[in-house]
Amino acid sequence: MALLEITNLTQRFGGLLAVNDLSVHLEGRELCALIGPSGAGKTTVFNLVSGFYQPSDGSIKIGGVDTRGMKPHQVTALGVARTFQNIRLWNDMTVLDNIKVSQHYRLGYSLMDSLMRTRRYIDREAAIDRTAMELLEFLGMRELANEFPPNLAYGTQRKVEIARALSIKPKLLLLDEPAAGLPSSDVVELIKLIEWIHKEFDLAIWMIEHQMTVVMSLCQWIKVIDFGATIAEGTPEDIRNNPVVIRAYLGDENI
Amino acid sequence: MLETIIQQGVNALQLGSYYSLIALGYCLVYGVLLLINFAHGDIFMVGAYIAFFCATAFLGHYGLIDAGMPGWIVLALTVPLTMLLTSGVGIFIERVAYRPLRLKGANRLYVVITALMMGIILQYGNLSMLGASRKAFPNLVPRVLFEIGGATVTSLKLASIVTCFLVFGLLQWIVTRTKIGMAMRAVSYDKFAVPLMGIPLDIVIVFTFFLGSSMAGLAGLLYAMNFPVLDPFMGALVGWKAFIAAVVGGIGDIRGAFIGGFLLAFLEVFVAATFSSELRDLISFTILLGILSWKPTGLFGKPRTTKI
Amino acid sequence: MSPRLTTPAALFALLLGLMALTQTGILGQYEQTILSTMGIYMILAASLNLVNGYMGEFSVGHAGFMAVGAYTSSVVGVYLFVPDPFFGQPLLPMDLAYLAFPLILAAGFVAAALVGLLVAIPSFKTRGDYLAVITLAAGYIVKSALENIDVVGGPRGFMGMKKVVMGMEEMISIPWMLIWIFIGVVFTVWILRRFVYSTYGKGVMAIHQDEVAAEIMSVNTNKMKLVAFMLSSGLAGLAGGLYAYLIGFVNPASFTILRSTECLVMVYLGGMGSLTGSILAAAIFTLMLEFLKPLEQLKWVAIPMLLIVLMQFRPEGLMGNRELSDIFPKLKRFYRFK
Numbered sequence: 001m002a003l004l005e006i007t008n009l010t011q012r013f014g015g016l017l018a019v020n021d022l023s024v025h026l027e028g029r030e031l032c033a034l035i036g037p038s039g040a041g042k043t044t045v046f047n048l049v050s051g052f053y054q055p056s057d058g059s060i061k062i063g064g065v066d067t068r069g070m071k072p073h074q075v076t077a078l079g080v081a082r083t084f085q086n087i088r089l090w091n092d093m094t095v096l097d098n099i100k101v102s103q104h105y106r107l108g109y110s111l112m113d114s115l116m117r118t119r120r121y122i123d124r125e126a127a128i129d130r131t132a133m134e135l136l137e138f139l140g141m142r143e144l145a146n147e148f149p150p151n152l153a154y155g156t157q158r159k160v161e162i163a164r165a166l167s168i169k170p171k172l173l174l175l176d177e178p179a180a181g182l183p184s185s186d187v188v189e190l191i192k193l194i195e196w197i198h199k200e201f202d203l204a205i206w207m208i209e210h211q212m213t214v215v216m217s218l219c220q221w222i223k224v225i226d227f228g229a230t231i232a233e234g235t236p237e238d239i240r241n242n243p244v245v246i247r248a249y250l251g252d253e254n255i
Numbered sequence: 256m257l258e259t260i261i262q263q264g265v266n267a268l269q270l271g272s273y274y275s276l277i278a279l280g281y282c283l284v285y286g287v288l289l290l291i292n293f294a295h296g297d298i299f300m301v302g303a304y305i306a307f308f309c310a311t312a313f314l315g316h317y318g319l320i321d322a323g324m325p326g327w328i329v330l331a332l333t334v335p336l337t338m339l340l341t342s343g344v345g346i347f348i349e350r351v352a353y354r355p356l357r358l359k360g361a362n363r364l365y366v367v368i369t370a371l372m373m374g375i376i377l378q379y380g381n382l383s384m385l386g387a388s389r390k391a392f393p394n395l396v397p398r399v400l401f402e403i404g405g406a407t408v409t410s411l412k413l414a415s416i417v418t419c420f421l422v423f424g425l426l427q428w429i430v431t432r433t434k435i436g437m438a439m440r441a442v443s444y445d446k447f448a449v450p451l452m453g454i455p456l457d458i459v460i461v462f463t464f465f466l467g468s469s470m471a472g473l474a475g476l477l478y479a480m481n482f483p484v485l486d487p488f489m490g491a492l493v494g495w496k497a498f499i500a501a502v503v504g505g506i507g508d509i510r511g512a513f514i515g516g517f518l519l520a521f522l523e524v525f526v527a528a529t530f531s532s533e534l535r536d537l538i539s540f541t542i543l544l545g546i547l548s549w550k551p552t553g554l555f556g557k558p559r560t561t562k563i
Numbered sequence: 564m565s566p567r568l569t570t571p572a573a574l575f576a577l578l579l580g581l582m583a584l585t586q587t588g589i590l591g592q593y594e595q596t597i598l599s600t601m602g603i604y605m606i607l608a609a610s611l612n613l614v615n616g617y618m619g620e621f622s623v624g625h626a627g628f629m630a631v632g633a634y635t636s637s638v639v640g641v642y643l644f645v646p647d648p649f650f651g652q653p654l655l656p657m658d659l660a661y662l663a664f665p666l667i668l669a670a671g672f673v674a675a676a677l678v679g680l681l682v683a684i685p686s687f688k689t690r691g692d693y694l695a696v697i698t699l700a701a702g703y704i705v706k707s708a709l710e711n712i713d714v715v716g717g718p719r720g721f722m723g724m725k726k727v728v729m730g731m732e733e734m735i736s737i738p739w740m741l742i743w744i745f746i747g748v749v750f751t752v753w754i755l756r757r758f759v760y761s762t763y764g765k766g767v768m769a770i771h772q773d774e775v776a777a778e779i780m781s782v783n784t785n786k787m788k789l790v791a792f793m794l795s796s797g798l799a800g801l802a803g804g805l806y807a808y809l810i811g812f813v814n815p816a817s818f819t820i821l822r823s824t825e826c827l828v829m830v831y832l833g834g835m836g837s838l839t840g841s842i843l844a845a846a847i848f849t850l851m852l853e854f855l856k857p858l859e860q861l862k863w864v865a866i867p868m869l870l871i872v873l874m875q876f877r878p879e880g881l882m883g884n885r886e887l888s889d890i891f892p893k894l895k896r897f898y899r900f901k
Contacts, residue, residue, distance in 0.1 A: 050779050051779075052775070052778075071778070071783075072779045073778055073779070073780075073782055073783050073784070077781060088773045088776035089773075089776070090768070090769050090772040090773055090776065090777075091772060092768065092772055092884065093765065097762075097765055100765070101762060101765050101769045101780065102780040102781060103781070104763075104766055104782045104783065105781035105783075109763070111758075111763065114758060114761035114763045114764065115757050117757065121761070125761065125762060128762055165780075168780070168781060285692075291692050291695070352871060356875065361874070361878060362878065364621060365874040365878045366874075367692075367695075368827065368831060369870075369874050369875075371824065371827070371867075372824075372867035372868070373867070373871070375821075375824060375863060375867045376863075376867045376868060378863075379861070379862075382860045382863075383861045491820070495703070495820075498696070499699070502692075502696045506692075533710065533711050534711060536703065536707045537708055537711060540700045540703050540707065541700075541704055543700055544681075544685070544697060544700045544701065547685065547689070547697055547700075548684070548685045548697075551688045552693065553693075
């Protein structure tokens, strides 16, 4: 059973056709990219997978489960986590809290438990705290636990956002332009980080990215879209020299 | 039966004209500043009082002017004076209370709270200064009765309705056909780009308050002429209702505010006629709540999308 | 003493101290009324802070929920213990009043929480200004509805609660209302603090700071909003119930937009998202209302003016979003209010 099965996905916003009959098949542990010129509809696809929009047509299945009608937090509970083009950390909460709150779908205690401070609450809170700290430790960010995101460097914030997504223990990690806004030294770090995450965690990574160094060095399979429809698909080698792709990005095949 | 319907219909149109005039003011300011000017209803009240003092002054009550001026002339003088002075109050509040916060880049919430407080200050300031006794607006113009389809309509009622439609027409023209109107619409789309394009943001905002407050003043005058008892809290309920009407219509679009005002008025008048007048507020608000729950950005509002 | 017991012990000592002061007459009727009012305002401010501060909404209808709680508690109490033209003879003897009182207050809490659904459900799809309108309308609807229910006196109001309080005092002559209000405040702070400090409760802050991220990071935003609104309005109902028995009389005119404004003033004065701030601000505000009494109507020019000045120069209020333990971290060693 495929991890992510998108079939004939179509999305209309009023008169605008944002996604046009897109189909994707992802198995576990793949590392793939979704690329295309600006406005091609890449983030829209991610938003559809996350459950933020309901598709006009077509279906999205995660681990065989059709996500139509599901709210985003329910999709997340299926094992899908994502980061955003513009970092969306909770700025008035500590890094540790950012990670702990992402555990909401499996807190394991109820409102009454939290008010009465039952045994279950105490145990579960301790477990959540422990898991969060372990994750931070694993990613080498233990000292940052009580920091607030705005005080951190942009690259570090990015890393925290990825950590937050990882805390969901996802089977599918969606990264929306993880290298956006990063200075080139940080991009090198990021490539290493993603490589490492892919090795250490049992998950598939699907990323949207404009920076070709990231895409070409990491991804096994690339899908190129423009105007919401697939225009090319293949290995980095295939894509690099594909005239259709070049034309879509640069307007002309002959550079 | 038909007469009652027409009668109530005219009443609703009249009530709607006040709500609309006030709602248009809310709408303009919200469109330009994304601010719910909670003090606006009380500016309506201030307008009514200004009209009162102007009219009584022209009638010679304070010894400034000799008594004996014909009612028509008093009215002709009071209208522009009221609108001007009321717009002055509105602009004053903008300069003193809202602008400093805007310049500081303060969170919109703080401005909203300031507006809410400003409204209360106007109410209680009035109460403290003028006391609790209500003022009676002088009768300026003899009432002429018309018969429409069996229902009697006073000239005053007609005047209110006609004025409201005229004002709306004028406003539509200003917003769509003049440069400053275009500037106002530009500001509502992107406040930051506007100064970069060489449009003086401050002037646009002052003009918006000028328009909105003078219309509230006009509404106050018309209201006072039709319901001649003034009290400091008259703006509160009418203001809130006009505001809710504007939001239901879809705040940000003057057509929405215009229709919202009449919609609310029709609801109120027919609920009061069908059920009881005590239930009027209750049922009107409940229906409004229902409409907002069904269409969260109002009937004509454009939903604001978040970019993810 | 172990840190765990410091807080309950201190509170108990405080309660005993208060009782001693009242019994010996040092705290007279006037002072007791002030303290009682202060307590009620503390509950109102803290409960509104959950929605306006932590969750970052703009609810301007808090008085409506207070009204629901006030009326519900009043009706239940009178129905059970006091002969009334409409409700008939009391069902229970007055000796049981003090036992039943928590239940009377609980009834107000539950009723108000249910009415909170009126606002909670629209909040799923609406935010910001539109939700403010809805809360405003809700407040008006409650007041208008109460004015139309003749059973509880309509616009004239409802009374009989004084008899319940007197009945309790006949049993044991202690300042019952002051005690109940004290317990109410402690309960409110206790519940809110536990909620807000748990990872569960932090979901509310996540919604405030970035709702989209919260939704996508597995927070069930609708459920959180429901819980927050119902908790907030329920506690307002608790305050309402206490208010009703303190004054002995309720009428719709006690629960207008002015009352809601008072709550707003306290929340922003104290600092959005600071429980300590709300408590402090409520105390200060109550005292301010007393000192400004000679000004009469001008009071209501002075107080809004204060808030305007606050918005200009210190919009984060007294405490911003910090708590007492953030300002005096050393205190943490001595107590653990968890």
